[in-house]
Amino acid sequence: MFDTRHIKTFHQVVRTGSYSAAARELGYTQPAVTQQMKALERSVGVPLFARSGRGLRLTEAGEALARHAELILGSLSAAQQQLTALARLRAGRVRVCAFPSATATLIPSAIAQLLAEHPGVRVELHEAEPPDSVRRLLRGECDIALAFSYPGPAAGPPEGVEEIPLMEDLLTVLLPVGHPLGRRHAVRLADLAEERWIAGCPRCRANLLHVCAEQGFEPDVVFSTDDNLAVQSLVAAGVGVALMPALVLSFMCHRKVTGRAVEPHLRRKVSAFVLREHRAIPATTLVLDSLRTAAAARSGC
Known part of the structure; x- marks a missing residue:
């Protein structure tokens, strides 16, 4: 397994052409660079440099490692930049x-x-x-x-x-435009006891049954769907009324549907x-x- 410090030092030796020049670039002593290169050669199992007069030349293994060293260091640099960006809130997927x-x-x-x-x-x-x-x-x-x-x-x-x-999201009742109770600012839930109802997702349907029971009646649920647009269409067509969160009111599409607050106030x-x-x-x-x-x-x- 390569030590990334040794790869960085090897890259500098190749770039500068000598241990002493690499040591100056890196701020190391020459013996420290020599020891790192010996350790790298031990890890790869073959010599990476050969003496050529007063200089160094790469062996075949050294040339192979030199080709990869720049890619390795480039990948490490890119990884460090990405991690730094994440830490500084510049990037990330949520x-x-x-x-x-x-x-x-x-x-x-x-x-x-x-x-x-x-x-x-x-x-x-x-x-x-x-x-x-x-x-x-x-x-x-x-x-x-x-x-x-x-x-x-x-x-x-x-x-x-x-x-x-x-x-906290206030619950409202959706009524077809023209419904007699639509003239009120707020509608008592008990006044809707005789209406047909459109229920939402299982959790919303369970809440509808619960709050209606507290007001003394069981709603006549004729249709259930978790599609908000479908609920609006069904209410607009007069199929029934629906208990919906106020969040839905901001994207109601049907002009034939109106929303009214419910008494007692209900929230999720x-x-x-x-x-x-x-x-x-x-x-x-x-x-x-x-x-x-x-x-x-x-x-x-």
């Missing part, structure tokens, strides 16, 4: 796994800020609903997972995972999750900071 409404709202703002301030950092985006997003984090398939949770007993993050709360918590030992990675910290900024701006809307 894989983020987020649920759809965060992908459409928090993620664009966060990435725009990140690119403006640190263009060397690259974000790779994956999409999954919780808890699958956190499972992907545990499997090493992403570096940051965005997930939401509803009020109630919570098990907390898995061992070795840190939760960073980002915001949006958090970022990261492996505890990865929290100190500079690029990961940058992305987390950008997500916090984007969430704070969204909360203040």
Whole structure:
């Protein structure tokens, strides 16, 4: 196995033509250079230099190593520059796994800020609903997972995972334009007891059943989908009403759909999750900071 110090010294000897000249270039003593070259020759098992008068000439093995030495040192230099860039936050790749409404709202703002301030950092985006997003984090398939949770007993993050709360997202009811309750600023959940309902992802559907039960009724769920655009289309067509997070309101596409606050107020918590030992990675910290900024701006809307 080569010692990189010996390769650097060998490269200087070849470049300058003598041990003494290489020693001056490197700031070593000549005996130190001689000892390093003897150690290198022992590691390769053959002589690298032969005396030629007062100078040195490369043996066949020395010429072969000289051809590779420059490539080896160039690769080491490139690796050092890349690691330095990562340490100084100029570069790095961060894989983020987020649920759809965060992908459409928090993620664009966060990435725009990140690119403006640190263009060397690259974000790779994956999409999954919780808890699958956190499972992907545990499997090493992403570096940051965005997930939401509803009020109630919570098990907390898995061992070795840190939760960073980002915001609380108010839940709203989506109604077709022209619905009698659409004239109100806020709608009581109990007043929707006779409506047909469009449910979201499994976690959202479970929360819908729970909050409706607290208000004394069981919702008539006629359709379930985790596609926000499909929910809007179904509501616009009059198939049913839906309980949706406020994040969705900012990218509603249908003019025939309106959102109203729900009474009592219902919220979900949006958090970022990261492996505890990865929290100190500079690029990961940058992305987390950008997500916090984007969430704070969204909360203040």
